[in-house]
Amino acid sequence: MAFNPHIVVIWATALATLGVYSVLYRENPVSRLCEHIFVGLSLGYLLAITWTENLLPKWWSPIVTDGQWYWIFAPVVGFLFYFIYSRRLSWLARLAMGLFIGTAAGQSFRGLYPLLWPQVTSSFKPLRATPSVAWPNVILHNWLFVIVLLTVLSYFFFSVRPETKPGRVLSRSGSLGRWFLMIAFGAMFGNTVMARLSLFIGRVQFLLHDWIGHYWHWLAQKMM
Amino acid sequence: MWPLSLPLAALFAPAHGRALVWRIVGGLAASILLLVLANTVLKTRGRRALIVLVTFLGGLFFTLEYFLPVSDRWLWPAHPGSLVLWLGVLVGAALAVAGMVFSTKLWDSLRGKASLALVPIGIAVAIVAYHFARRLPARIPNTEGAPANFLTPWIEPAVIVLMVVGSFTVGLGVHSLVQLHGRTLLRRRAGWFNSLAFFVAMIAMFAFALLDFYTETPPKMPAGVLPFSKAMNEVLFTGIYQPLISATFSLLAFYIASAAYRAFRIRSAEAALMMVAAFLVMLGQVPLGSWLTHGLPQSGPFAFLSFFRLERFGEWIMAWWNAPAQRGILFGVAVGALAMSLRVWLSLERGTFFSQQPEASGEPSSAESAGQP
């Protein structure tokens, strides 16, 4: 029974969107239903894609097509995780978790150097004017960068006692670092607002252009 | 030639038909036997030692592959460092096995004597591993100048194995949700119809997604018309699933507007500074902000005023105030993450993962035996 799903998709999208937005007025059965359907669809899709994208090409096909029978040990290790539900045998689950946790820890060492070392080296900025960089730029950029970085780092130093002389210096520098952190947090707030608004604008674009605009062509034209 | 090489090679060779089935059954049986043996023989300390060893080896592989010097030779004739490494691994594995055995304190029981079987098994595993290492070719294949050591060719198989094993854990999430909604549905608790909707959605999405994958669209279909399974998959995925995600996250726009109005109060100088920075960055990001200061000249004697154009000023705040602050935060987080990774890798962390369950036979957990409540 083949059919063209286009119109059904548009109406389903619109109704799903409006169903979720109904929660803005107040909590209601429609929005709850939408939440549960969302979770169900998400889980069903994850299961399907885990089979088609990973297990089928990397596990099932090597066994059935290429005869690589030793892949049968993979689900044995994978199913060890399910022993977490047994009080007596939960140590087997920890065995499998240990493998993944150890792997993740090992990989984190691998990743630390390439991630951080360029950050460290690029923090050493030239603090004198050069033929290509004039003094105003050096002060507004490089000096500012180094001062902000050092004061923010000093804010996170908790292992020096504040009553000692170095502690007092760190404490003052840490206070300055906190001010600079406020600027960074303000910048983060500004970006967060833009991100959240974009999501809503995208939804309204659909409702106006693709749903209502499908029947009211004037509106679709205005939004082109 | 090593005596074991032929049978081992034959055992792990690809098989088809009945031979494949027998090998699969045999492999499963051997795995179950090994797990039963491990569960029977190993007690609390032995289990912890095994978990610690597996955690350590899991991390050791990737760490070593990254830190070991680049070498284009295999183990034997070997770079001296590699030989020391292999000897160290062998000795370490043997000591770990011996530690498991000696920690059982069951010398007088049958189980204690049976556990001695682990020692020759451990040594046999080490010998087989050394045998395989010796049989590998002298030069690492297919590297062609790419930096590599003798562990590098094993990265790809290890990665694929981890991916496949990880895929089997998806059932944990399924079980959790099915149990929760199943109870609600079967006991007809309030909102049971929502749980019914959950199950219907899950089964429908799974079924139609699979059908979509395995169904091919017949060539002579009118434009836009799809077979039923593909059309239903389209309705469920594109028509319901995607918009539900988008709409749920887009609610945040309303919440941030409301939160900005209600909660963003200037109660201190620091809050005022944060607000000023937020204002400047927000205006600098939008075209309206660019328009507000577009009159500031970009050339001529007053070109320096272009620095105060909102889009440039906002970018300056992001690149020269925000960036170093974020870097400072990153350094702090990275040092903490490094310390934590090291503690987890060496199993020095105490917590849910490493806590021991009391044995059914009454044997105390390691915490209790250490005198802790």
Next chain:
Amino acid sequence: MSETPSTGFWQRLEQIPRAYIYLLLAVVVIWQLVFPIRFEMSPSPSSKGVYDAIRAAPADKLIILSADWDASTEAETGPQTTAIMRAILSGKKKFAILNLVSPAGVKLADARAVAVAKEYNATRGLDWCNWGYKVGTSNVIIGLTKNIPGTVKSDSAGTPVGKIPMMAQVHDARDIGLVIEISGSAMTEYWIQFFQGVSGTPLANAITAVMAPGYYSYLDSKQLQGMLVGAKGAAELENLEGRPDRAMRIMDVQSWAHLLILLLVVVGNLGYLLSRRGNR
């Protein structure tokens, strides 16, 4: 002592019901979508970096688009993906889509690629392909540095990599000219750690605006060649390509929505400060 509700003007200014704020936001957005007032935008250095990185990528090497996003961030990452694909195809380069985070994102990115490919007469399998969703995140990226066919195995439709013509000369990281990470999560760090830092392949990213502040330090250290910041970055790339499109429409609306948010903050603080002064 019983409390009387605040009824002064400044107190009421501080207590505008939520419903009115939501309605006001919706009205502003709908108004600007239907009757937009457009202001010009100039590209930021970070967006220009992405554009230059795409232009500088060698034509005989593949560009990986790690489209690690799904419908939750589509309003930002969708236009970013489209703008990047246009920039790549207009430069007659090839790209492969990959998704490491969300299986749902595979189809979304694929649909955009199909639409953009039509504009540039690009053919799937020759000019672009979709490797699909791969489980394993860092493990997949590590695998890609050493052996791309072995890690990818097949594309999103199940076609073995060996049967995709454009993949014939792609073996490992040395055959990749640029990686562009598009996501709303912290995936860029994985690419820096396990791909860019190891192989030196240029890396750029396109992320949601909420994640952007944390990545400016990577721009400074040149670990990232460029960065598209949310819909703004997508709009800037569209302008650089000379094709203002959906992202630019979003930015038209953003101007007035931002103004509304700023006004709300000012009004809320005015009400707070002046009502406190009135109580003294």
